[in-house]
Amino acid sequence: MNAQIRAVNVAEMLAQTARRLPEATAVVHGETRWTWRMLDEAADRVRAELRRRGVRRGDCVLLHGHNSPEYIQSLYGIWRVGAAVAPTNVRLTPADVAVIGDVCRPVSMIASTGSDAHVDAVRDVTGLPGGVLWIGDGATSESVAALPAALPEPETVYLGDHAWYFFTSGTSGSPKAAILIHDQLGFVTTNHAADLMPGLSETDVSLAVAPLSHGAGVHLLPQVARGAATVIPEGPGLRPEAVWELVERERVTNMFTVPTILKMLAEDPSVDKFDHSSLRHVIYAGAPMLNADRDHALSVLGPVLVQYFGLGEVTGNITVLTPAEHGRPQPSGIEVGTCGRPRTGMQVAILGEDGAELPAGEIGEICAAGPAVCAGYLRNEEATAAAFAGSWFHTGDIGTVDEHGYLYITGRTSDMYISGGSNVHPRDIEEKLVAHPGVAEVAVLGMPHPKWGEIGVAVWVRQPDSDTDEDELREWLDPKLARYKLPRQFIRWQVLPKSGYGKIVKRTIRDQLLDSGWTAPD
Template identity: 55%
Template sequence: MNLGELLGQVARRLPDLPGFIRGEQQVSWRQLLHRVDSVAAALRARGLGKGDRLLVHSRNNLPLFESAWVAFRLGMVWVPTNVRITPPEAAYLGSSSGAVAMLYDEGFEHYVDAVRQASPALRTVIAMAAPRAGELAYDALLDEGAPLQPGFRPAEVNYNDPLWFFYTSGTTGHPKAGVLTHGQMAFVVNNHLADLMPCLSQQSRSLVLAPLSHGAGIHALVNVARGAACVLPVGDRLDCDEAWRLVQQHRIDNLFTVPTIVKMLTEDPAVSRYDHSSLRYVIYAGAPMYRADQCHALRTLGKVLVQYYGLGEVTGNITVLPADCHDADDGPQAKVGSCGYPRTGMQVAILDEQGRELPTGTDGEICVRGPAVFAGYYDNPQANAECFRHGWFHTGDLGHVDEHGYLFITGRASDMYISGGSNVYPREVEEALLTHPAVTEVAVLGMPDDKWGECGCAVIVTTAQVSDDQLLAHLEPRLARYKWPKQFVRWHEMPKSGYGKIVKKHIRTLLETGTEQPA
């Protein structure tokens, strides 16, 4: 089945119920399907269709929400970006994905220019606001396609046809496009309904606090499948008062976010000013949650926390820790420190380097297999060979399982760290810092941070004095802000191995012990 049929089904079943709410803007399922099929019909008439890539760079809004369904129903591949990336980073995504069309939000014209320069395949650019010369207007496509949409039929697809290029950060180099397919994502939708939100219905309302381009977009698909409206804040930045007001106003029963946001929401005074008794599922993922923060959230909201562990490559479907396994008082049902048990239909194993399964309680690499595992990285055979071995997908994370099958993550095999729910891979930051004329050596490590879980610490060797502000100014056009190091440490030399390689393990030990300069 073309996954885009989910929207058509819910629009026929619940035509007049709301599907998208933002401020005073309320769009019914019937209206959503009409708008999506109008744009899709207009693009099909212009020659776009199955297999073409649609790059989307936008803040959370109605056209971004609709663009996924436009792409799905056309059989195109949806390629959403993280809106916080820089123009060169967007240009790489456009080029590496082979995007032939791009949809962009107001104020991001310079992103389009960067993508055009890097992507010769790009031939169609669609502006959400006023278009420039040679560009199309999103609203004009709505009008152009409206007469064609009554006869619009979604593209015929196979189980393994690509649906979404989910760009995921690795340990080295550029982000890689994980290929999510129509059949795989149909399983993911059902799996989320089974494990995360089993009582979701058309009366449900989902608060969207994270970018629809990534994990929140996966959850939006699940809500569409059950006719549950997505409710978006009006502002682009987190406003805890607005969030809790929306929970009360719309009787929100589910939301997806990261531990950092759960902490901010539950520690804000606004949480006590509004009624949040409608909440049933506060789903968090993307990073570990400190036990103190978990207990505070449970005492504030009740037993509504649901954790899952997963990667973009497995679309979150590795383990689940449901609400009844969360307990602020360390009761008999609590699984403190665990990220849960294997998701429905999925299998988790702890393997050694030879691919042999390790005994209960023994640390090794966390590996997974099952229908939620992606189809592989697009045009990257080397990365595929590295992650698919011994019949399993290798996560690069380290951990063990207990006698009941609950998984405990103990570390990461790679240097990649997670800051505020976003993956950051040090090599990219290091390469950007090394382009500064005064920086000769650099090592970036993720260090514990009370607010963001982890933040970058950059140890640098320089040939001249350079301030933190100068280094950050150098990074501003090169890297998204969330990737910037929070701390810079200056040393005269880097500790190295006998082979001349910088030893990050030694650097971390020196930082953790407070040693200012290696011997």
């Protein structure tokens, strides 16, 4: 069949909500409050200006900015012109953003003021024939905020049209752009609303505490579709007290976090100063959450935690663990808690090294299939072929399922190391270490050794006011682990390096150890 099949533009969900709830609150940012009508009209202004600058259906626009109402305006304006958006984290360096620009080849860029070096780096790569629009204070005639009114003329998109280039976080090599299409994001929006936040409606309020360039941006889509307001904290960085004050003042009902953010919020003393009883769904994803941290968050916030497992390539849609399922008993021999059951419309399989599906209880690579899986990697056929070998999408995570279909992640293929011929998955060791009351954070990684091939090194952060030392941690672990799994070294740092999305970055830890002159012990 050669006929084009029309798709639903992601931005149509904003138009529908604006027609249904024109004067209801859409976005809150400090003293700024936009209604759905205002946001819809603002997106049209961006759409009209991009079209005037020559941006057409199928082009790419790079979006580099802090969370703000204008960021959301730009996101939907880019989709409305028929272009694919390539969002980048503001914590990336100009060189990092230039690498991303070289992959997605944007014709135009929208950036927060103060990002001149990032814009120049991308311009050096692509030329940016469509120029630059600016978000934030100090922007003038090139400002998103100064665009004139425009009539609604959304671009028609078709099945397979690119909507979002979702870049990997860059924690394990060169970034790759997963291709997310309009119809796929429509499925993801529906699935997020149904599986993560049942009953989501215009009576809900969402708090955006993570960058909208990544998972929090996907979380935004169902809020827009259902008419739930989004509250954006003011100021740079994460300030727990400001977050909890907003939860109380705006009666926030849901928010998306990553484990490091959730841990920080739940452990901050300010959590007890403000009323957070309005919360119904505190969603965390992006990395495994250690059992001790999860249990503390549950004790502080109550049964509101919702976990999902997924990658950017599957738009987060692999498994879900609802509030009622937290605390589910672990199978014998598995030290980690479950990350849930397959999402509606998705399928999960555990594959062995030969590509055959393994039965319940066997450990292998976690693979997925379903409408949330990306259409491959942009301009990277080799990576696409590897990711879809045998027709499944390969996550790179290792785990098992129980007899009821619940998934348990035991590690990542890239984290595993081989010491003296034995495979070691650090996740189990990290769980046991962080259960010690004197350990705040820990990362266990394999480092080269002339005799054993690799040895385990535990880089850890001490809890405030604790005097825990290396000997105490060795004694703590000794009865809990096989000898070959015990780390040979314990190195205490003040803080562990994290990515722009809050993940502990083991590659950076390894580089910093080597740069500091680390040598293998005898």
